[in-house]
Amino acid sequence: PRDQRTESAECLIREGDVVIVYERHDRMKQATVCKGKEFQNRFGVFPYCDWIGKPFGSRVVGKKGIGFVYLLKPTPELWTLVLSHRTQILYVADISFVVGFLEIGPGKVVLESGTGSGSLTTSLARSIAPLGHVYSFDFHELRAEAAREDFKRNGLGSLVTVAVRDIQGQGFPEDLVGRADAVFLDLPQPWLVIPHLGRYLEGNVPLCSFSPCIEQVQRTCEALTSNHFTDIRTFEVLLRSYDVRTQTFGSLSMTGVKEEIAAENLSQVRKLSGQKRGRDGLKQTEPLVMQGHVLTTEEVTNGKECIPALSSSSDIGLSKNPENTGVERNSSERIVARPYPETRGHTGFLTFARQGSNLN
Numbered sequence: 001p002r003d004q005r006t007e008s009a010e011c012l013i014r015e016g017d018v019v020i021v022y023e024r025h026d027r028m029k030q031a032t033v034c035k036g037k038e039f040q041n042r043f044g045v046f047p048y049c050d051w052i053g054k055p056f057g058s059r060v061v062g063k064k065g066i067g068f069v070y071l072l073k074p075t076p077e078l079w080t081l082v083l084s085h086r087t088q089i090l091y092v093a094d095i096s097f098v099v100g101f102l103e104i105g106p107g108k109v110v111l112e113s114g115t116g117s118g119s120l121t122t123s124l125a126r127s128i129a130p131l132g133h134v135y136s137f138d139f140h141e142l143r144a145e146a147a148r149e150d151f152k153r154n155g156l157g158s159l160v161t162v163a164v165r166d167i168q169g170q171g172f173p174e175d176l177v178g179r180a181d182a183v184f185l186d187l188p189q190p191w192l193v194i195p196h197l198g199r200y201l202e203g204n205v206p207l208c209s210f211s212p213c214i215e216q217v218q219r220t221c222e223a224l225t226s227n228h229f230t231d232i233r234t235f236e237v238l239l240r241s242y243d244v245r246t247q248t249f250g251s252l253s254m255t256g257v258k259e260e261i262a263a264e265n266l267s268q269v270r271k272l273s274g275q276k277r278g279r280d281g282l283k284q285t286e287p288l289v290m291q292g293h294v295l296t297t298e299e300v301t302n303g304k305e306c307i308p309a310l311s312s313s314s315d316i317g318l319s320k321n322p323e324n325t326g327v328e329r330n331s332s333e334r335i336v337a338r339p340y341p342e343t344r345g346h347t348g349f350l351t352f353a354r355q356g357s358n359l360n
C-alpha cells in the first residue's frame with residue numbers, strides 16, 4: 001500500500017501508479033503503469049516497463065529513441081486537466097476560490113453534490129487530508145461508481161465517500177446533520193435543496209452554489225433570501241494567463257534589422273488575430289501597443305516592436321526601473337507579455353451564503 005512507502009520511494013514510479021504524461025503545457029494525458037503494455041501517442045511508443053523505478057518528473061524517450069514525454073506525479077490541478085469528462089467540471093480558478101472562500105483545510109468535513117466527474121472533489125480531498133472527509137452525492141449511479149474508482153486510483157479512497165442520492169429531492173442524509181464544516185452544491189436546481197439545508201449549516205457553516213447561468217443564480221438568491229440566509233455574494237472568476245518573456249529586438253537604424261522586426265511583428269499579428277474568438281465566443285483581440293501608443297497596422301508592418309496592450313509594466317507587475325527588473329535591460333531587449341490563446345472565459349457563478357439565524 002502507498003502509505004508504507006518512504007518519502008524517497010514515493011517519488012519513484014511503480015507498477016499500478018497513475019502518471020500524468022506531459023507532452024506540452026496544454027496537452028497531457030493520464031496513464032496507469034502496467035508492465036508488458038505500452039503508452040502510445042503521436043510522438044512515439046513508450047513501454048511502461050521503462051518508466052518503473054524512474055523518479056516522477058523524469059523525461060523518457062520512446063522506442064528507438066523516437067519522441068519524448070515527461071512523467072509527472074498527479075496533483076489535483078493536473079488531474080482536472082486529464083480526467084475523463086463524464087459531466088461539465090469545475091476548473092482550477094473556480095476550485096481555488098471555492099476552497100479559499102469556504103475555508104476548507106485539514107480536518108474539515110465537506111458535503112458536496114453532485115460529484116460529477118470528481119474534479120472539485122479531488123481538490124477538496126487534498127485540502128481536508130489527512131483527517132477530514134468529503135461526503136459527495138450524485139443521483140447517477142454510473143457516475144458515482146466511476147468517481148469512486150478514480151478516487152481509489154488516486155489514493156483518495158479513504159478521504160471521500162461517494163453515495164448515490166437525489167439531493168434535490170431528498171436533501172442530505174440525516175446522519176450528517178451537525179457534521180459539516182462547509183457545503184457545496186453543483187446542481188441544476190439548487191433552490192430546491194436550500195430550504196432543507198438549515199440544520200446542516202448551523203454554527204455559521206458556509207454554503208457555496210455553482211451555477212453556469214445567471215437565471216439559476218437569481219433563483220438561488222431568491223431561495224437564499226426567503227430562507228433567511230445572509231452574507232449572500234456571487235462571484236464570477238475569470239482567469240487570464242500571460243506568456244511573459246524577454247524578447248530581443250534589433251535597432252531600427254540597423255540595415256536589415258527593420259525587415260526582421262517587421263517579419264516578427266507580422267507573425268505576432270497573425271498569432272494574435274487567431275485569438276479573435278475564445279471557446280466561449282467572446283472577442284479576445286488585443287490591440288498592439290508600444291510605450292502607451294496603440295500601433296496602427298502600418299506602423300506594425302513597418303517595423304515597430306509590438307506588445308499587447310495589457311502588457312504594460314504595471315499590468316504584469318513589473319517595475320520600469322532597469323536595476324529592479326530589467327524591463328529595458330538594453331536598447332534591444334524588452335519584456336513582452338501575450339495572453340495565452342486558450343485563456344478560459346465564463347464557466348459559471350459562485351454564490352456564497354451563510355445561515356442568517358446563526359449570525360443574529
Ligand code: SAM
Nearest residue numbers: 087090114116117118119120138139166167168
Ligand atoms: N462539480 C463536479 C465536478 O467538478 O466534476 C461536476 C458536477 S456536474 C456539473 C453535476 C452533477 O450533478 C451531475 O453528475 C449530475 O448527475 C448530478 N445531479 C443532478 N441532479 C442531481 C440530484 N438531484 N441529486 C444528486 N445529483 C444530481
